[in-house]
Amino acid sequence: MFTYHTSIRQKITFGYYIGVIVIIGLSLFTVIELWYVDKKVRFGEVVTEFFDATLEMRRFEKNFFLYSKIEDYHENIRYIEKSKEILTTNMQGYKNLIVSTTMKRLLEDLDKYRSLMEQFVSLAGHNDNAKLDMLRNEIREKGKEIVTIAENISKTERQRIQNLLDLIQKIIIFAILIFSIVGIALGQILSRMIVKPLKTLEAMMEEISAGKLKTVNIVSKDREIVSLISAFNKMLVELELRQKHLVQREKLASLGTLVSGVAHELNNPLSNISSSCQILIEELEDANIEFKKDLLSQIDEQTDRAKNIVRSLLEFSRDKEFKRQHLSLKKLFEETMQFLKGQVPSRITVSLDIPDNLTIFADKQRIQQAFLNLIKNALDSIEAEGTVFIMACRHMLKGAIDERCEYQKDRGQCTGECPIKTDTIDIEIKDTGSGIPAEVLPKIFDPFFTTKDVGKGSGLGLFIVQEIVHEHDGCIGACSEPEKGTTFIMRFPIKE
Numbered sequence: 048m049f050t051y052h053t054s055i056r057q058k059i060t061f062g063y064y065i066g067v068i069v070i071i072g073l074s075l076f077t078v079i080e081l082w083y084v085d086k087k088v089r090f091g092e093v094v095t096e097f098f099d100a101t102l103e104m105r106r107f108e109k110n111f112f113l114y115s116k117i118e119d120y121h122e123n124i125r126y127i128e129k130s131k132e133i134l135t136t137n138m139q140g141y142k143n144l145i146v147s148t149t150m151k152r153l154l155e156d157l158d159k160y161r162s163l164m165e166q167f168v169s170l171a172g173h174n175d176n177a178k179l180d181m182l183r184n185e186i187r188e189k190g191k192e193i194v195t196i197a198e199n200i201s202k203t204e205r206q207r208i209q210n211l212l213d214l215i216q217k218i219i220i221f222a223i224l225i226f227s228i229v230g231i232a233l234g235q236i237l238s239r240m241i242v243k244p245l246k247t248l249e250a251m252m253e254e255i256s257a258g259k260l261k262t263v264n265i266v267s268k269d270r271e272i273v274s275l276i277s278a279f280n281k282m283l284v285e286l287e288l289r290q291k292h293l294v295q296r297e298k299l300a301s302l303g304t305l306v307s308g309v310a311h312e313l314n315n316p317l318s319n320i321s322s323s324c325q326i327l328i329e330e331l332e333d334a335n336i337e338f339k340k341d342l343l344s345q346i347d348e349q350t351d352r353a354k355n356i357v358r359s360l361l362e363f364s365r366d367k368e369f370k371r372q373h374l375s376l377k378k379l380f381e382e383t384m385q386f387l388k389g390q391v392p393s394r395i396t397v398s399l400d401i402p403d404n405l406t407i408f409a410d411k412q413r414i415q416q417a418f419l420n421l422i423k424n425a426l427d428s429i430e431a432e433g434t435v436f437i438m439a440c441r442h443m444l445k446g447a448i449d450e451r452c453e454y455q456k457d458r459g460q461c462t463g464e465c466p467i468k469t470d471t472i473d474i475e476i477k478d479t480g481s482g483i484p485a486e487v488l489p490k491i492f493d494p495f496f497t498t499k500d501v502g503k504g505s506g507l508g509l510f511i512v513q514e515i516v517h518e519h520d521g522c523i524g525a526c527s528e529p530e531k532g533t534t535f536i537m538r539f540p541i542k543e
Contacts (some may be wrong), residue, residue, distance in 0.1 A: 058269070062237050069229060073222055080215050087208050090140045093133060094204040100130045101197040105190045108164070112183060120168055127161045130193075141200070153196055160189045244272045248279075255283070316349035323349075369410050369518070373542075376439050376472070377401040379411070383418050390423070394432045397422075401439040407472055408542035409519050417515040420508045421476045421535050428480030428533065436477040442538070443470050461526040462488045470541045471521075477534040483527040491525060 104126035111119035134141060134154060141150055167182045262280050323342045330338065380399055384391075391397060407414065425435045483491065492513045516523045521539040 056271075058237060058240055062233055065233060066230070069226060073226065076222070077219075080218070084208075084211060084215065087204075087211055090137065091204050091208055093137050093140065094201050097130060097133045098194075098197040098201040100126050100133060101190075101194045104130060104160075105194055108186065108190055115171070120164065123164060124161065127157055127164075130197075131157050149196065153193065156189060156193050156196070160186065160193060163189060241269070244269070248272075248275070316353040319349040320346050320353075369413065371408050371410050371519070371542075373406045373408055374411055374414075375403075376405045376407045376474070377403055379407070379415060380418065380437055383415055383422065386419065387422060387426070391426060395426060395429055396434045398434055398436045400437065402441075405439055405441065405472065407539055409539070413515050413518065417512045417537075418476075420512050424508065425476055425478035425480065425533070425535075428478050428482075430481065433479040433532075435479075436475070438477070439472065439474045441470070441541070442473040461524060462491065467522060467538055467540055471538040472541060474537040474539075475534055477532060479532040482529040482531055483525070483533055484529060488525065488527055492523075 104123055107119045107123040107126065110116065111123060131154065134150070134157075138150070163182055163186045167179065167186060170179055170182065262283060264276075323346045327339060327342050377399070380401060384397060384399070422435065422437070429435070491509050493510065513523055516537055516539075519539055521537055523535065523537045525533060525535050527533040
């Protein structure tokens with residue numbers, strides 16, 4: 048059945064479009080608000096102009112009353128008309144600002160005010176002071192009332208503009224918060240959908256680069272991620288296959304070492320058998336039966352010895368299923384040293400210090416291969432006279448702690464760690480060779496890392512040793528000091 052997979056590109060495009068839509072929305076909102084504010088500010092200017100006109104109207108009114116200049120009267124009338132014109136021209140705006148009754152009253156007051164001014168001018172030539180004083184007071188009261196209304200309108204409009212600006216400020220802050228929250232949420236969603244699988248893939252690649260070849264299994268619906276994981280897993284299968292070939296090559300190299308040692312070991316029993324046979328041929332006619340039986344017994348004994356050597360070689364070389372059993376650790380190392388006997392130079396001494404009753408729960412073939420590689424490395428590191436120490440003991444844990452490289456203080460630089468929280472069998476293989484440089488030490492267990500010349504090492508020896516130790520639920524570390532030697536420490540949990 049066809050399964051549709053989204054893609055990272057689609058998700059990023061979708062997120063981009065959402066961001067663009069939000070930005071356009073905020074921009075439109077801002078434009079509309081700015082237009083509305085501009086409209087209010089312009090109307091505020093009209094209100095201010097109306098208020099200023101009423102003030103000018105009152106000023107020329109006072110000047111006319113004080114100096115009786117006809118020019119002041121004309122200016123007063125002009126500002127009355129200007130005020131009425133402002134009101135009638137911006138009728139709709141004022142209706143939104145004040146109630147219609149107040150608007151109507153304001154226009155009526157302006158008309159009344161003008162009428163009173165005209166009456167006052169018409170009576171100015173008569174000597175009716177009482178009538179003039181009464182008109183003057185009415186004009187002043189009406190003018191004051193008009194200015195008060197205009198001032199209140201101006202204050203109301205300014206307050207409305209201020210309230211609008213405060214509201215817009217709050218809306219903008221709220222919009223910024225919402226936009227930030229949406230942006231963060233969208234970023235988190237994209238991170239979970241895109242970055243998280245890539246981070247997981249990166250972490251798995253780091254594990255794989257450390258030699259842990261395991262299939263990448265990341266749940267993702269993205270086409271790019273699915274395609275990448277599929278291609279990566281195919282590469283892992285191919286890499287694992289090639290690594291198996293390289294491991295087999297390393298095993299064959301170890302087998303070559305064994306064959307060399309076995310050839311040396313077989314030479315002695317075969318020489319003894321040959322000598323006994325020659326003596327038997329020469330003494331065939333001799334009547335000493337006991338002597339002949341003794342020679343035949345020696346031949347049989349040497350044949351068994353050769354057979355045991357060949358059997359050990361076959362056990363090591365045979366590709367068997369991983370099967371653990373309790374093995375005598377001392378006998379295991381003694382047999383391993385028999386394989387290497389022909390490879391040990393006369394200038395090097397091998398010291399074996401292992402209790403007779405110490406056993407290890409392991410697959411004989413695999414663990415022997417690990418021991419063989421470590422001992423061979425120790426022998427190769429000693430260029431002059433020296434000693435290889437092989438020690439083992441039962442380590443009783445003192446407390447539920449991670450005893451990581453306790454020996455580091457007095458043994459120089461170390462690499463590796465052993466977080467086994469149980470009693471262990473500790474095995475140390477120590478040499479008095481040239482040691483390992485501090486900058487190289489952390490890399491010695493990496494696959495394909497070697498300090499030997501090209502063609503003299505695959506760089507898989509210690510990597511294979513580490514893999515074998517891990518197969519047995521153990522751990523391995525190394526400490527080294529230049530010119531003083533190297534110590535490899537292995538710990539295996541005790542299995543009763």
